[in-house]
Amino acid sequence: MVPREQKRTTLHEKLQLLRSVTNSHAVSETSIIVDASKYIQELKQKVEIANQELAASQISSSSCPKFSVETLEKGFLVKVYSERSCPGLLVALLEAFEELGLNVLEARVSCTDNFHLQAFGGENDENEDGISSGVVIEAVSEAIKNWSEGNDHQD
Template structure:
């Protein structure tokens, strides 16, 4: 029992000593800081200078500046920023011009028409790289106005427009037509269709 009490007292004594030494170290550190504030501020200044130097060197490398002093580096950086702004403005203008030219070119190309004369009738091909909603109806109306009967036709209207039709003359109507007249009638129908689409 007495041994245990002694051990506990020893442990308490050691803990108290440790606490006292910690308090002493803390106080000693504070005393050193208080006694030497100049050295602490000098260290912080050196840190600030080093950080500023690093930032200036980084700025110098980004802007491809050959300047050595701080003012010249900053002047070069401001010139570099102005150049970047001008480049951005030029790019924006180029993009806007490209968009307007592409939108105008989107409107201009009309479907291509070819007409071949067959033994009885005509082989009519109409092709466009874009889908042309409503164009098939316009072309068929042109055939009807000409008095052409569609004997055979293949049509694709998904991503592009392709019409291949064999048209025969209506024998009841006495007037004969040639390939040029058929092509012209289909071209007029395409033009009318295009104008109607633009108004919509």
């Protein structure tokens, strides 16, 4: 008889633990289990929402093109990369270079499955003051931002 009583005591302890973990105020065993089931469903929903938010943040961060600007002796090396194809981004970047007065002297571009631009730009002879790397960084950033905003409205 002792093992049966011990099993009953162990079951009662486990139900009380389950009751406290799930913040249940139920008294009967059935109600505690029902509350625990509801609690598990709520947790599943929270996990699903968290996974969706994580996926959305990863998509937005991976879809935004990344870039770098290096100052060279006579110009700038601009590199832009995105893990996806970016229709229209090349035009936006070239327009930004033109507005700055940068001539693209050499460029390599890939626009198939992803977007990759490596462009060497030199200043026009008309620019007597010279262009700082900060100005180039700001122009590239603004071109990407404007392209991205225009692209969001098209999707």
